[in-house]
Amino acid sequence: MDSQVLVAYATKYGGTAEIAERIGQVLREAGLRADVHPADRVSDLTPYKAVVLGSAVYMFRWRKEAARFLRANEKALAERPVWLFSSGPTDEGDPVELTEGWRFPKALQPIADRIQPRDVAVFHGVMDEKKLNPFEKWVIKNVKAPMGDFRDWDTITAWATAIADGLKASSPQSRTE
Ligand SMILES: Cc1cc2nc3c(=O)[nH]c(=O)nc-3n(C[C@H](O)[C@H](O)[C@H](O)COP(=O)(O)O)c2cc1C
Numbered sequence: 001m002d003s004q005v006l007v008a009y010a011t012k013y014g015g016t017a018e019i020a021e022r023i024g025q026v027l028r029e030a031g032l033r034a035d036v037h038p039a040d041r042v043s044d045l046t047p048y049k050a051v052v053l054g055s056a057v058y059m060f061r062w063r064k065e066a067a068r069f070l071r072a073n074e075k076a077l078a079e080r081p082v083w084l085f086s087s088g089p090t091d092e093g094d095p096v097e098l099t100e101g102w103r104f105p106k107a108l109q110p111i112a113d114r115i116q117p118r119d120v121a122v123f124h125g126v127m128d129e130k131k132l133n134p135f136e137k138w139v140i141k142n143v144k145a146p147m148g149d150f151r152d153w154d155t156i157t158a159w160a161t162a163i164a165d166g167l168k169a170s171s172p173q174s175r176t177e
Helices: 015-029 064-072 074-078 106-115 134-143 153-170
Strands: 004-010 033-038 050-058 082-087 119-123
Touching: 004 015, 004 064, 015 033, 015 050, 015 082, 015 153, 050 064, 050 153, 064 074, 064 106, 074 106, 082 153, 119 153
Parallel strands: 004 033, 004 050, 050 082, 082 119
Antiparallel strands: none
């Protein structure tokens, strides 16, 4: 069981779930075993050799399920290789520039500092006006963020491929092929 990777995610409207599924698919195609689960459905990290955790971003914060996962599993995460990602900015251009340097919630940074993730990525997100509630529509109108699907599958795939390469290099016997 030591080659298993967990991809845990928190989403509101499903966009981040699809990113997590894509990461899981890339890891499996690279010969690793990967489980993709909502962060609030995972309570035991024992079976997992490595963890990828991602959340949708709302008002510069992670979804509470991802924040809780990070807090509840800090010790287990600190003992494993961990990759974090935020998915949010909707627009063309570098996602970190779009968020003016924001990468990860400030409130969670002390935990991340202790976990020492291998990487903290920011991916473009997706926004469908039909799904948003009136308050959300008002917020988005004010910040003038564009609607649409800006997720960059090539970047996400490359990121997941680098994770797979790193894990396979650190334990070649964990390959399933
Ligand atoms: C009310 C609201 C606030 C948002 N705030 C942020 C934000 O602070 N930073 C950001 O990068 N994206 C923000 N977004 C964009 C979402 O993160 C983006 O739509 C994301 O892909 C949603 O993921 P989900 O479908 O998994 O819920 C916001 C979207 C809404 C509707």
